[in-house]
Amino acid sequence: MHYTRDNMAGLLRSHDINPTHQRIEIAHALFSRQEHLSADQVMAIVNTRHSETSKATVYNTLKLFLEKGLVREVIVDPSKVFFDPNTSPHHHIYEVDTGKLSDIDAEHVQISGLPPLPTGMVTEGIDLIVRVRRAS
Amino acid sequence: MHYTRDNMAGLLRSHDINPTHQRIEIAHALFSRQEHLSADQVMAIVNTRHSETSKATVYNTLKLFLEKGLVREVIVDPSKVFFDPNTSPHHHIYEVDTGKLSDIDAEHVQISGLPPLPTGMVTEGIDLIVRVRRAS
DNA sequence: ACAGCAATCTGGACTTTGTCTAATATCCGG
DNA sequence: CCGGATATTAGACAAAGTCCAGATTGCTGT
Ligand SMILES: [Mn+2]
Ligand SMILES: [Mn+2]
Ligand SMILES: [Zn+2]
Ligand SMILES: [Zn+2]
Numbered sequence: 523m524h525y526t527r528d529n530m531a532g533l534l535r536s537h538d539i540n541p542t543h544q545r546i547e548i549a550h551a552l553f554s555r556q557e558h559l560s561a562d563q564v565m566a567i568v569n570t571r572h573s574e575t576s577k578a579t580v581y582n583t584l585k586l587f588l589e590k591g592l593v594r595e596v597i598v599d600p601s602k603v604f605f606d607p608n609t610s611p612h613h614h615i616y617e618v619d620t621g622k623l624s625d626i627d628a629e630h631v632q633i634s635g636l637p638p639l640p641t642g643m644v645t646e647g648i649d650l651i652v653r654v655r656r657a658s
Numbered sequence: 659m660h661y662t663r664d665n666m667a668g669l670l671r672s673h674d675i676n677p678t679h680q681r682i683e684i685a686h687a688l689f690s691r692q693e694h695l696s697a698d699q700v701m702a703i704v705n706t707r708h709s710e711t712s713k714a715t716v717y718n719t720l721k722l723f724l725e726k727g728l729v730r731e732v733i734v735d736p737s738k739v740f741f742d743p744n745t746s747p748h749h750h751i752y753e754v755d756t757g758k759l760s761d762i763d764a765e766h767v768q769i770s771g772l773p774p775l776p777t778g779m780v781t782e783g784i785d786l787i788v789r790v791r792r793a794s
Numbered sequence: 795a796c797a798g799c800a801a802t803c804t805g806g807a808c809t810t811t812g813t814c815t816a817a818t819a820t821c822c823g824g
Numbered sequence: 825c826c827g828g829a830t831a832t833t834a835g836a837c838a839a840a841g842t843c844c845a846g847a848t849t850g851c852t853g854t
Contacts, residue, residue, distance in 0.1 A: 635766040
C-alpha cells in the first residue's frame, strides 16, 4: 500500500475524522513513513517547507487520531510519547542508546501464564517492550 | 522483611552507595512502602514533617539508586517516571483510569517466539505492561 | 452573494517534569 | 584542625504538553 495525500482524506473519513488540510498533512507524515514519531517530529515534518501548522493543532490532532483509533501511543521514552501508525497488534524493540524504536510482529509471540485480572477490569492492551543496547 | 531506617544504611552500603541522611530517607520512602513512586511523590513524603531534602537531591539520588541497581524505573505514564524498589524480574498491571500500578510476578509468565536480536545488541530488559480499565 | 453558525486553527501564556550550575555544607584522613 | 573530596542546595533553565480567547474556515439557508 502506498500512502498519498489523496488517500489520507478517505482514511480520515473512514475513522470518522473530518479531513482538513492540517489533519491530512499530519496523517501523511505518519502513514507515508510508517514510523514512530514524536509530536515534535511531526511538527518539524509538517512545517518543513513553510510554517503552516501550529503546535496546538499538532497536539490536538494527534490526540484526536488516538481517540479515533487511527494511531496508537507508544510509551518507552520518559521524555516523549511516540505515535505509531501501525495499529495492528505488535510489540516493540527499543534501542536505549539511540532511541530507535522498531516493531515486532505479534503473530509468533506467545505470552502465557498471566494471572487473572482484578474483577471488573478489562484489558485495554498489552505492551511488550524489549529494551536493547550495543554489546559493550 | 521489615524495612526500618536503620537497615537502610546497610542496604545502601551493599549497593556501593554512601549512606547519607537524605539517601536514607529516600530509600526508606521507597522500601518501607514497597510501592511505585514518582519523584514528586518521593519529594512529598520525604518533606512531610519539615522541608529537609531539595528537589535536586531527590532527582540526583533516584538516578544514583537506578545506576547502582537499587531501584528500577517503570515507564508507563507519559507524564512521569515511576521508581520501583522491587528489582526482581516482574511485570506490571497499569490501571489507566486511576494510574494505579501493581506487580505481576514473572515466575509463571512465559514469553516465547521473540525474534532474534539485531547483531551486536544485548537485551537490557523486557518490560511487559498490561493496561487495564474498569469494564464499561 | 451574503449573513449566521459550528467546527477548526492559532499564538502565546502557562504548567509540569526534569536538568544544570555555582555556591555552600558535610565528611574524613592525616 | 586542615584540606580535599563528596554531597546538598536554591534557583535558573529547558522541554513536553495544556489551555484559552480570538481569528479562520467552510458550510447552509435565504
Ligand atoms: Mn501544505
Ligand atoms: Mn529527618
Ligand atoms: Zn509500532
Ligand atoms: Zn514493580
